[in-house]
Amino acid sequence: MSINDFVNSIKSGLLIKNGVITKVIGNPKKVVIPKGITEIGDFAFFYCLSLTEVVIPGTVKRIGKNAFEGVYNLASVKISNGVEKIDDYAFFYCPSLSSIQIPGSVNKIGRNAFYGCPSLKSVTIAEGVKEIGDYAFSNCPALKSVHIPNSVNKIGEESFDDTVKIIYLPQDLAEDTTLQK
Secondary structure (H helix, E strand, C coil): CCHHHHHHHHHHCEEEECCEEEEECCCCCEEECCCCCCEECCCCCCCCCCCCEEEECCCCCEECCCCCCCCCCCCEEEECECECEECCCCCCCCCCCCEEEECCCCCEECCCCCCCCCCCCEEEECECECEECCCCCCCCCCCCEEECCCCCCEECCCCCCCCCCEEECCHHHHHHCCCCC
């Protein structure tokens, strides 16, 4: 990393190495991830208590493990088309998050990705998503219904717990998959 790259990453409030955000610097309320960033690293925003809003461009291919875990005040997340993977525990225990739209470019929603988001009421999963990991939306008591697109071919164990009353499944997935409680 050159000195100019280092200074630019400090100015943006993000520590960036080789196109990967490795750590947030300071206490930002809103972060617009710069275009050109390819990954949000594991634990990059871990317990960043000041953060309320994040915008993720399509140049980001992976949202890392535990990237936004415990970001208590995170209420708004915009994930652009182009993101391919939301890794395990990426948004684990974000109690202020009330809705999320998963673009069709996402291949996999990881294990426990949105586990323990008690305010999460609305989940939109776009056509193109292929896999929903174990416990991905468990322990989200405000979530009452979810529409699963035709592209999903694997739903992990207890991806949606018993607080979700209605799950709309594509016909072929409903015939081939057993959702476990």
